[in-house]
Amino acid sequence: MMAHDYPAKFIHFGLPKCGSTFLQNVWGVDDQYTGVSLAKAANAARQLALTDNAANLPRVDLGARARVGTSLVASAEGFSWAYLGRPAEQDRIADLHRLAARMTGQVAIAPVALFMVRNPVGWIRSTHEQVIRRGDHDTGQAYLVKHRTLIERVLDLHHIREVFGQHFERVVFLSSDEMRDQPDQFWDRYEAELDVLRPARQSIERVTESERHSNASLQDRMVPMARMNRVLSGIMDAWAGIEGAPPTIEKEREVFGGSFDKARVWAARRVSEYSSADQIEALLGGAFAEMTDGFTDLPLDGALKSHLRRHFCDVIDTQDTIPEAMKDSYRAALA
Template identity: 25%
Template structure:
């Protein structure tokens, strides 16, 4: 198969949208869901400190049958970050990125090309925060920054991510997510020219992943918090001695509860959301729930390893994005 390039993220930079474009365009073949087992092996190996050998490349499969002449894109935003909502593992993120790049580096003989899509760090943090709520966490945006600081600092260390991949791939393209929103043709054209691949002819006229508004995000955070209290009470109860029943309830509810809450806030009518607010004794989201103020250390990391790195690495025609990122960062700094 002719590998056009490897797309490694970042998270929340329209990865699903792009993957659907590649899947629908006849010029491309895609490995997306087909490389998830490979990714999971990488993550589990790092968590267990079991890095003797990289996982087999045979576990990277295409999502639809490959046709001769197509360009294969291997795409997963998890290749540049990991362990969201898993705070104990986040200290291993630099090691994970190193290991992922080394494992994928065995494909460098088939392609020198790696794509990394970046985004304004403040709007990225807000979007990642909402994603963490969708995955079952709770609390405000400021709680998220405090409790998952390791995830944020390592995910925004572009210097480390690019350094790791450039050891094996000599054509790493960084392109702003905001360009996709303002000039999609230029976005795809830049990739096509840099990697010598076709400009996609397919477009999708609706968002693949829609964001939750503030009201629904706050409700989901609260229902996740209630689930956590319920589960912890059952787990910690010394009076609940039927262990088989307890384990079954905890396991079943723990796996399904977050999905019930998430799908409710995603698909319930406005009147149903209002009814949930009334049942929980709430009238509106907490005023400061979505506020983002960065601590000094995280701000300095973003300035040096994210924005500073981008100023040196972005194509000249995209330097204005680094300026915009910096301006927005200064407005969200907590002294």
């Protein structure tokens, strides 16, 4: 089948933490695009990847046609990662990639599978922050131990290129670092590789301004948030561990415990996003201040660095869609 017979120009599969939300929002507001979310199909793939029965795959339906004069693009980063809060299941991400490629490839939606990438150490740092936003309080070192499989599987570009290459005409890797730091050069490359027009400058600026506040890094508020998470999760643990409580207290815990455990995550997240580090410190009153030293350090061991050099950098080095200077910086980060 020739490329012009496909309903969509490409499917954007992630990677997560590589500008996915930004791109999805740009495609959503730009008049040159019809953007379609495949999140429902990605959720189905995530569930299926946890089983050993992948014989009958659910059919992926775009659910829309391109508006006249627009390019249709589909997107769901959920196809490329999962199980962030379930480390024991993260090895299944390799199965998720295989299923995602088969599910989307078999219905011939698009000729191109697009993956955005970034500096691998920057990606690891960003996902560490993500687990803090989700309510954890692991140090960088503890995060590397707990989520090592997530890192190895999501950043396994060798596997991604292999499995998606079996079902798509082309697998394209572009750099979100270039998109951020050298936008004119990036959008030139984007047009050439994906056979679409770049989004209008007004669309990019509109989304950039919106995301400047809603999706900004925690920066100096990350460690205070982790400390707040530790306080609140400690309260949850203490409440759950009360022994010999009268039936009325047991009932309260049964009714409200789950809601509190969910709400404390969002409360800490929103307070951290919209407060300064000093304001959060005033709330904490010095609680768990010892966590600050070395909290964000990421001591990657030699085996993990070697894995990423082979499965990430070696693949990137074969691509002419990534600037040479960025290829060098990615490898240097893992030296």
